[in-house]
Amino acid sequence: MKHRQTKLVQDYLFQNQLDVFENQLVIKYFHYSKRVLYLDYQYIDWILDFERRHREYDLINSTYSLLITSYLENQRITNQEEEKRLFHLLQFLSFIKSLELNPGKNCKKHTIKKQDYYYLKFPLSKFVNFTGIKISSHSGREKLLFYFYQLQKLDPILKIFSSRAFRSYICFPYVDCVNPSGKLWVIEILVAEELFYFPYPFQLSKSFLYSANKNDLRLKVRIMKSLAVNKPEKTLDLEEFFNLINLRNNQLIKIKKNIIQLLNELAENNIIQNTVEIVLKSGKKKTS
Numbered sequence: 001m002k003h004r005q006t007k008l009v010q011d012y013l014f015q016n017q018l019d020v021f022e023n024q025l026v027i028k029y030f031h032y033s034k035r036v037l038y039l040d041y042q043y044i045d046w047i048l049d050f051e052r053r054h055r056e057y058d059l060i061n062s063t064y065s066l067l068i069t070s071y072l073e074n075q076r077i078t079n080q081e082e083e084k085r086l087f088h089l090l091q092f093l094s095f096i097k098s099l100e101l102n103p104g105k106n107c108k109k110h111t112i113k114k115q116d117y118y119y120l121k122f123p124l125s126k127f128v129n130f131t132g133i134k135i136s137s138h139s140g141r142e143k144l145l146f147y148f149y150q151l152q153k154l155d156p157i158l159k160i161f162s163s164r165a166f167r168s169y170i171c172f173p174y175v176d177c178v179n180p181s182g183k184l185w186v187i188e189i190l191v192a193e194e195l196f197y198f199p200y201p202f203q204l205s206k207s208f209l210y211s212a213n214k215n216d217l218r219l220k221v222r223i224m225k226s227l228a229v230n231k232p233e234k235t236l237d238l239e240e241f242f243n244l245i246n247l248r249n250n251q252l253i254k255i256k257k258n259i260i261q262l263l264n265e266l267a268e269n270n271i272i273q274n275t276v277e278i279v280l281k282s283g284k285k286k287t288s
Contacts, residue, residue: 009021009024009025009028011232014270014273030047033047034047077221077222077225080214080218083214083217083218083221084150084217085150085153085154086221086225087211087217087220087221087224088147088150088151089151089154089171090221090224091131091209091210092151093195094130094209095127095130095131096120096191096195096196098130099120099122101118101120107119107120109193110190112169112173114167115167115169115192115193116192116193117173117174117190117191117192117193118190118191118193118196119188119189119190120187120188120189120190120191121186121187121188121189122186122187123184123185123186123187124141124144124145124177124184124185124186124187125184125185127187128144130209131209131210132206132209132210133210141185145177145185148175148177148187148189149175149177151171151172151175151189152170152171152172152173152175154170154171154172156168156169156170156171157169157170157171157192157194169192170192171191171192171195172189172190172191172192173190174188174189174190175187175188175189175190176188176189205265205266205268205269205271207262207265208220208223208224208262215245215247215255216258218241218244218245219241219255219258219259219262220262222236222237222240222241223236223262223263223266227271227272234272238259239281263276275287275288276288
């Protein structure tokens with residue numbers, strides 16, 4: 001870890017973003033090798049081959065990451081419906097990540113105009129088991145099926161090319177919930193390529209995949225959204241959160257304990273560091 005090239009990317013390691021760390025580390029050493037080795041030497045064809053094969057991939061991958069990070073940061077949270085929508089998006093992207101699919105082999109690519117999508121098919125029970133959602137009645141199952149319909153109400157992804165040119169497309173253009181056997185519900189869905197490849201934030205712990213009530217969901221959405229920023233320092237505005245809820249003291253104490261528990265859980269999973277800076281209304285700062 002003392003080598004300069006490694007230090008340039010070590011923040012990704014400390015934040016437990018291992019995929020990004022590995023990718024960036026390889027790129028750093030690749031560029032370093034180009035500087036210190038003679039490119040006309042017969043045993044370094046691998047450098048030229050690496051450059052040829054990965055130049056386009058790295059450009060696309062970095063574009064995806066920046067585009068969707070910006071998309072998550074700009075998601076509005078003005079009412080409970082929008083809170084649910086954003087929570088469902090993060091929850092479903094986490095589920096997609098857990099499938100460990102190989103594009104082109106076990107999921108088919110579709111192109112609509114210039115936008116690529118991946119086709120996913122899975123039993124509803126698999127999603128239920130992953131998230132820990134409990135279904136106790138027929139109405140509960142219908143509510144869960146409606147969950148996938150709601151994904152299509154997300155804001156479209158917008159690509160701006162100039163002051164007059166842009167391209168807009170929805171994240172999930174096709175969703176089908178069917179029960180062909182009468183026993184097993186199956187979900188078929190098209191997912192935008194950017195969402196399919198996006199690496200963040202889906203190493204979150206299990207408790208972030210479900211919500212006990214509306215205030216629990218509201219809190220977890222704000223924590224996850226605070227993590228979806230493209231910089232090492234993450235900020236969670238608790239004053240804004242507490243201004244939205246009107247509860248008795250004993251209920252507020254439970255929520256504050258829940259905040260501490262969730263932050264500890266993130267620290268234990270190496271998603272955040274175990275030192276948190278608290279900024280008081282007075283402007284004073286406390287470290288805990």
